[in-house]
Amino acid sequence: ETGVTQSPTHLIKTRGQQVTLRCSSQSGHNTVSWYQQALGQGPQFIFQYYREEENGRGNFPPRFSGLQFPNYSSELNVNALELDDSALYLCASSLEASAGMRYFGPGTRLTVT
Amino acid sequence: QQQVKQSPQSLIVQKGGISIINCAYENTAFDYFPWYQQFPGKGPALLIAIRPDVSEKKEGRFTISFNKSAKQFSLHIMDSQPGDSATYFCAARDQGGKLIFGQGTELSVKP
Numbered sequence: 556e557t558g559v560t561q562s563p564t565h566l567i568k569t570r571g572q573q574v575t576l577r578c579s580s581q582s583g584h585n586t587v588s589w590y591q592q593a594l595g596q597g598p599q600f601i602f603q604y605y606r607e608e609e610n611g612r613g614n615f616p617p618r619f620s621g622l623q624f625p626n627y628s629s630e631l632n633v634n635a636l637e638l639d640d641s642a643l644y645l646c647a648s649s650l651e652a653s654a655g656m657r658y659f660g661p662g663t664r665l666t667v668t
Numbered sequence: 669q670q671q672v673k674q675s676p677q678s679l680i681v682q683k684g685g686i687s688i689i690n691c692a693y694e695n696t697a698f699d700y701f702p703w704y705q706q707f708p709g710k711g712p713a714l715l716i717a718i719r720p721d722v723s724e725k726k727e728g729r730f731t732i733s734f735n736k737s738a739k740q741f742s743l744h745i746m747d748s749q750p751g752d753s754a755t756y757f758c759a760a761r762d763q764g765g766k767l768i769f770g771q772g773t774e775l776s777v778k779p
Contacts, residue, residue, distance in 0.1 A: 590767075597772050600766045603764075610765075662710075
């Protein structure tokens, strides 16, 4: 176990709705990043937060947004859900933004119908 | 330039055999190359990682071989066991800290 927790485990939403996913990073880790993993694919980088500031973003539209809180936990918000948003959403934490090691949580399985 | 290409897509190995998974990259600015193991329904677990100034790293039955000039790296799993059956991802980190993942290799180790 990595110490990174995510909630909820599974979620079913309807197209057009909004969703919030949560992540608690490993103790002492100040950097959190979010990835989207479609079925049968490798994880795709969404964005990264370091000490409550976004410091990197992948090729995802603005309807994907996030927050990092003073205790370094994080949220991923997705607005106007589309069917293609169905995926496993992974949170990863690391000791510093420059650190190589990323420890992943178990993920949240989002299904959009 | 940001792609990491992984092969094979799937691999079947007999128990006790050697599993070899290969990855190639283009961006010479990548500075860290981890391998992750993922079981169904779970998040990726960091297995082993290497920096580009090292040609080989071994941890137990797992070895990374790194060829900087060819821009290729590979994972070798010695004495493969049925419990190693999982999906393996190579990845590369860019200067912004983002990990770029390969497409994954589904490994099946037959008893």
